[in-house]
Amino acid sequence: MKLYVKYMVSHRCKMMVKVELKKLGIEYVVVDLGVIEILEDITSTQFEQLKVNLKKSGLELLDDKQSILVESIKNVIIEMIHYSDEQPKVSYSDFISQKLEYDYTYLANVFSEVKGITIQQFIILIKxxxxxxxxxxxxxxxxxxxxxxxxxxxxxxxxxxxxxxxxxxxxxxxxxxxxxxxxxxx
Missing domain, CATH: 1.10.10 (Arc Repressor Mutant, subunit A)
Incomplete structure (x- = not known):
């Protein structure tokens, strides 16, 4: 099962999430920028408690598909620019599309609708x-x-x-x- 976290953009955020998961006894496979992969389904009580605990740290557990997709786009861009020494050999649009396995036009439309700026404008801000x-x-x-x-x-x-x-x-x-x-x- 995957959970998606908004504002999780640094290694420090990943450490905070790991601490919160451990407190709640939730075993995870991977904690990466914006994504938590857990071994088994969690109860609604655990989900709500994790949501509250993460909110105290300035993070937000996402549950609607558009927000999850936008956070995934942002995390791919942030990882590409901040944490990768090598820039992609293809265009940013192709890279994002390949990484998320969606048509770029669809990604661009959802991103613009939710964030109010284009993916290209966001890339410039991050750069x-x-x-x-x-x-x-x-x-x-x-x-x-x-x-x-x-x-x-x-x-x-x-x-x-x-x-x-x-x-x-x-x-x-x-x-x-x-x-x-x-x-x-x-």
């Missing part, structure tokens, strides 16, 4: 978050970041970054470094 993270780590140049995230050029990355954040990547990095410097002075 910009990754750019911010990489800028803060200060280990890669802007050129290397553009290459790593499959931007056609540094200019394309910079334009998209400015459109989303209102700042240039260089200015953002400067603010972050200044803020970090101020914290070190404390």
């Amino acid at each position: 910009i978050e990754k750019v911010k993270e990489l800028l803060l780590y200060d280990e890669l140049s802007l050129t290397e970041i553009a290459y790593k995230l499959h931007y056609s050029s540094v200019a394309h990355l910079s334009n998209q970054f400015k459109k989303i954040t209102g700042l240039t990547p260089t200015f953002y990095k400067g603010i972050a470094n200044k803020r970090r410097g101020n914290l070190e002075d404390v």
Whole structure:
């Protein structure tokens, strides 16, 4: 049996879910981003208690098909951009479609209807978050970041970054470094 969890986007979230499952005596096979696979069906009482416990941690147990599908799309995108060193060899749309085994047009329509933005817009937002993270780590140049995230050029990355954040990547990095410097002075 599979259960789907909203807002489960990090390894820390996975650890919290595992703790909650253990508290309730629910044996699981896999706890992955947005998905829990358990060995056997759980009672409605266990389901409701898990729902309440996860809600306290900022997570949400999903039970309607559209929400589950949207979370699956989001998790594939987040995993693809944040946790994979290799970008897919096919287009994002083909990758998502293959991974979830649905027609991309159907996925795109459901996603837009539920989230109010397109899958492509969501991918851009997630990529910009990754750019911010990489800028803060200060280990890669802007050129290397553009290459790593499959931007056609540094200019394309910079334009998209400015459109989303209102700042240039260089200015953002400067603010972050200044803020970090101020914290070190404390």
